[in-house]
Amino acid sequence: MPRRLSVRRRFKTLSARLHAIGNVLTVCRFQAVLALDRGVKTLAFALGGVGIRLPRRLLVRLACHGLAAWLMPASLALAARGRTVVLVSGTNGKTTTTALLTRALGGTVATNAGNHNFYCGLLDALLRSNAPMAVLEVDELWLPEVLRWLVPELLVILNLHEDAWLRTPDPQYVLDRWKTLNLGAGTALLAWADDPALVSLLSNRPVQWLTQQENDAKGQTTLQACPACGEILRRSGWHWSCRCDLRHPVHRLGPQATWQLSPCGTTLHPPTGRRPEVAVNPGLSGRINRRNAAFALAGAMLLGRDPEPVQHQLQTLAQLPLRDQVYRLAGRDVRLLLGKNPSAWIANLDRLGTGGPVMLLQQQSTATLDLSWLYDIPVETLAGRQVGICGAHALDLAVWLTYAGVDFIAAADPRALVGQMAPGELLCVSDLLGAYLIEALAD
Amino acid sequence: MKPNLQPATRASALSLVHVYPQFLGSYGHGGNALVLAQRCRWRGVTCDIHEVTIGEVIPAEADIYYLAGGDTVGVKAVAQALQQQQGLQQAAARGAVVLGVGSGCQLLGERLSLPRGDTFAGIGLLDLTSEPAVRRRFGPVIGEPLLPIEAPLLGFEDHQMTLQLGAEATAIAKLRHGAGNGSAQGTEGIWGSNVFGTSLRGPVLALNPSFADLLLERVLGPLDPLPLLAVDRLRERFLSALPRSIGSRAKR
Numbered sequence: 001m002p003r004r005l006s007v008r009r010r011f012k013t014l015s016a017r018l019h020a021i022g023n024v025l026t027v028c029r030f031q032a033v034l035a036l037d038r039g040v041k042t043l044a045f046a047l048g049g050v051g052i053r054l055p056r057r058l059l060v061r062l063a064c065h066g067l068a069a070w071l072m073p074a075s076l077a078l079a080a081r082g083r084t085v086v087l088v089s090g091t092n093g094k095t096t097t098t099a100l101l102t103r104a105l106g107g108t109v110a111t112n113a114g115n116h117n118f119y120c121g122l123l124d125a126l127l128r129s130n131a132p133m134a135v136l137e138v139d140e141l142w143l144p145e146v147l148r149w150l151v152p153e154l155l156v157i158l159n160l161h162e163d164a165w166l167r168t169p170d171p172q173y174v175l176d177r178w179k180t181l182n183l184g185a186g187t188a189l190l191a192w193a194d195d196p197a198l199v200s201l202l203s204n205r206p207v208q209w210l211t212q213q214e215n216d217a218k219g220q221t222t223l224q225a226c227p228a229c230g231e232i233l234r235r236s237g238w239h240w241s242c243r244c245d246l247r248h249p250v251h252r253l254g255p256q257a258t259w260q261l262s263p264c265g266t267t268l269h270p271p272t273g274r275r276p277e278v279a280v281n282p283g284l285s286g287r288i289n290r291r292n293a294a295f296a297l298a299g300a301m302l303l304g305r306d307p308e309p310v311q312h313q314l315q316t317l318a319q320l321p322l323r324d325q326v327y328r329l330a331g332r333d334v335r336l337l338l339g340k341n342p343s344a345w346i347a348n349l350d351r352l353g354t355g356g357p358v359m360l361l362q363q364q365s366t367a368t369l370d371l372s373w374l375y376d377i378p379v380e381t382l383a384g385r386q387v388g389i390c391g392a393h394a395l396d397l398a399v400w401l402t403y404a405g406v407d408f409i410a411a412a413d414p415r416a417l418v419g420q421m422a423p424g425e426l427l428c429v430s431d432l433l434g435a436y437l438i439e440a441l442a443d
Numbered sequence: 444m445k446p447n448l449q450p451a452t453r454a455s456a457l458s459l460v461h462v463y464p465q466f467l468g469s470y471g472h473g474g475n476a477l478v479l480a481q482r483c484r485w486r487g488v489t490c491d492i493h494e495v496t497i498g499e500v501i502p503a504e505a506d507i508y509y510l511a512g513g514d515t516v517g518v519k520a521v522a523q524a525l526q527q528q529q530g531l532q533q534a535a536a537r538g539a540v541v542l543g544v545g546s547g548c549q550l551l552g553e554r555l556s557l558p559r560g561d562t563f564a565g566i567g568l569l570d571l572t573s574e575p576a577v578r579r580r581f582g583p584v585i586g587e588p589l590l591p592i593e594a595p596l597l598g599f600e601d602h603q604m605t606l607q608l609g610a611e612a613t614a615i616a617k618l619r620h621g622a623g624n625g626s627a628q629g630t631e632g633i634w635g636s637n638v639f640g641t642s643l644r645g646p647v648l649a650l651n652p653s654f655a656d657l658l659l660e661r662v663l664g665p666l667d668p669l670p671l672l673a674v675d676r677l678r679e680r681f682l683s684a685l686p687r688s689i690g691s692r693a694k695r
Contacts, residue, residue: 175516224465225517230561232466232497232520370583370599372644375474395680398673399649403474403481 076119077149079126083110085150086135086299087143090158090192092343093292094137096320097158100282100296102135103317104310105303110134113321118142122150141174147182155183156299157191158292160198161343175201175227188302190295193249193258194238200227200246208271209249210259210298212291213238259298265290268297278307283318288347322435327442330418332426334359336438339429342376348429349381356424357386359417360401360408361434362393371396379404388417391434415441456489457662458505462531462547464494466521470601472511472544474646478655479507485669497521501530506662508534512545512644515557522550525566535568540661541638544647548632548640549573549604558603568638570609576625579603583685584623584643586616586631592653595619596631597681598643606642608633615641615654620685637661650678 088098094117102111110133112125117139125136138146140160147155160174178201183189191198193209226233226242233240241247250258256272261280265287268278278301282293293314300310319325323338337352339345352358362371371393379401387408389397394410401408411417414437418426430438461468461476476492483490495501497520501508508531513521525531535541543551552571556562565571580603586596596616605625608614614630616623623631623642632641639658641647648655652674656666 225520227516230517230519232517232524370601370644372471372474372599372646375471375477375646375649376469395673395677399671399677400474402671402673403478403649405481 074149076123076126076146079123080134080150083126083131084133084303085152086133086154086156086303087138087146087150087152088135088156088158088295089138089140089143090156091140091161092341092347093158093288093295094140096284096289096323097156097292097295098135098137099320100284100293100314100317101156101299103313104296104300105133105135105305106309106313107131107133110136112136119146122146141177144177144180144182151184152187154188154190154299154302156295157189157198157202158295159192159195159343160201161341190259190299190302196233196240196242196246197227199249203246203249203252207249208259208298208302209253209257210261210294211238211248211250212261212263212265212294213250214263259294261291261294265294268294270298270301279311280314281311282314283316284320284324286324286347286351289324322432322439327438329438329442330415331443332418332421334414334418334426334428334438336435337427337429338432338435340431342373345377345429349378352382352427352429355385357388357421357426358382359388359390359414359421359426359428359430360397361389361391361414361428361430361438362397363391363431363434363437364393369393371400374400379406382406386422388421390414390417391430391437413441414438455663456491457483457507457659459490459492459507459509460502460505461492461494462501462508462510463497463521463524464511465496466517467511467513467545467547467550469511469513470545470644471646472513472547472644475511475542475544475648475655476509478646478648478652479509479659482652482655482659482669483663486663486666488663497524501525501528501534503530503533503537505534505539507540507542507658510541510543510547510550512547512642515546518546518550518555518557519561519563522555522563522565525550526564532566532568535638538637540658541568542658543569543638543640545602545642545644548642549606551638551640552606552633553609569633569635569640570612571633571640572607573604574607576603576605580622580625582621583681584621584631585619585682585685586621586623587619588616588654589613589630590615590634590639590654590657592651592657594651594653594678595682596643596647596654597650597678598641598645598647600642601644602642604642606633611635615639649674650681 086101088094088101098111102109108129108131110125110129110131112121116124117137122136126134175197189202189205189207191202191207191209193199193211224233225231226244226246228246229242229244231243233242239248258271260269266280268280278297280290280294280297282289296314297307297310301307326333326335337348339348374396383406387401387406388411389408390411390413398410409420411420459476459479464473480490480492549555550565551568552565552573553567554562554572555565556574558575581601584598584600588596600621607626612633612635615632615634616630618629618631652671660666
């Protein structure tokens, strides 16, 4: 006699069946909507030769019914239909580079500002604007999924830093996910050549490599071992190579085949066959933003834009909300710099200058959050300056600064802290939640 | 704020070797070396951190050796470099203090398997084998110390490895909260003689000053406590943020 299934087991079995049926229905629904779209187009041509198609919003709503987030991916394909899509991904600099590239392209461009770089943010950006061009930033862990549904004309990959590792137990996890990048033949790739992880992942594809050849690349390159074979990379200045075939693209392809940003970040040398050189002079300050601007400049040129107006456009973007912006707080100007992970923090160090007061704000919401990564930042460079701390995680900052030998003052909230800070240009390095707090408290 | 400085009870210097920080130095683990050095300096003891990179000789004469955590890419190459160098093994044999954290701890064991199937030998200072776990272990950890310290051991874990301790090996803490080594015993870390290993982040020595002082006392002899208000309050907040039953039990 067959054993009777327990209630729990029967529930799980039923649930699994319903889920499977749901999946089939979803696929059917999307196929039906796409067929409807094609049918309308064909009928319109048959009747009068007019290129009529159903509005994207209507198609997405028909397909999704505004239901669960797992319906999002296919709706992305519908929402992006007929547009030129540019994707920007990587661990650090996505938002800034997306903003710069959007500004560089000029005109009306659909874009997802801020951290809305998952399906919902992408879909929202595509639905909010009917612009023929979309520049979208994509979370690096979700890029393989997004590429299943979007076929970008240009994919800009900035880096794959250690901070991506922090979100996974094993860097190999990210590398494995990226190995399955579904890139169509029509997608141009612009990527950072100084990152061994990227070079390892993309070495078999036609890539427009951008390199800066900095000898002092602290905080910018992370992998010291070869991601392909695990051997220790041989490094000499900016150059790196491995006993296996992996090496810096400049040495594999020759310097003429790469986009070269000068070590000081002021000049971009395109590959041979393009213009001799282009000045990089963005409105945003800092060495890292010169690199982001170089990506925007190269990206715009790859999309056929003339560099002169692009250069001018890049100069007009001098602030970026929640990242590099001056807010008026308690009657005083405070320049907010986002420092949400070690690489972003270290990139900010050259913008902090050498004197003047500095506020540090750590406002993550979970009290038992691991902020070990703070100790990867050479904060001792702030010794001798007035440092003020606040935020929900001010205690973590206090312990970190104490061990680093940096004196500090503390206050309950940013407005109170501003009142205690010495005169002069006031800089504030904050995590993302802290940046939102500053924005909310601004006069 | 800085603690009240105690008068130095001994005029001495302590040498600390940070082994391969370029390869084993992510996730803030480098902070542990900073904590040890600073707690020495506050007591009037000079402490120099000597960073050794692959290809350089690991000196055998130092007092404390520290291997931090890193990512799994390159761990095998680091293990091979440690095998070729005998400085760390010689120092441990004469009683030098060794601390390994994360993959640094795993490298101190007998054998280490990586998630992609690579298995290789560690340097055998601890009776420990490390294997990939099915699930990622992530979150805060509280442990009742099995080390000669009184305060609960606090930290964070984020790894996907199971650490199997040998029959004679001792853990550094009995877990109140968290997955720790991932074994059925419900323990965290391992120690034997003057060699200590843990997977805890925090950095673990910043969150657990008594653990840091235990390592220093093995070199310097008994030390006076070093009151640090910010650390005490951070530990209190850590415990109070967890479910009351766990936090209050740990406080006791």
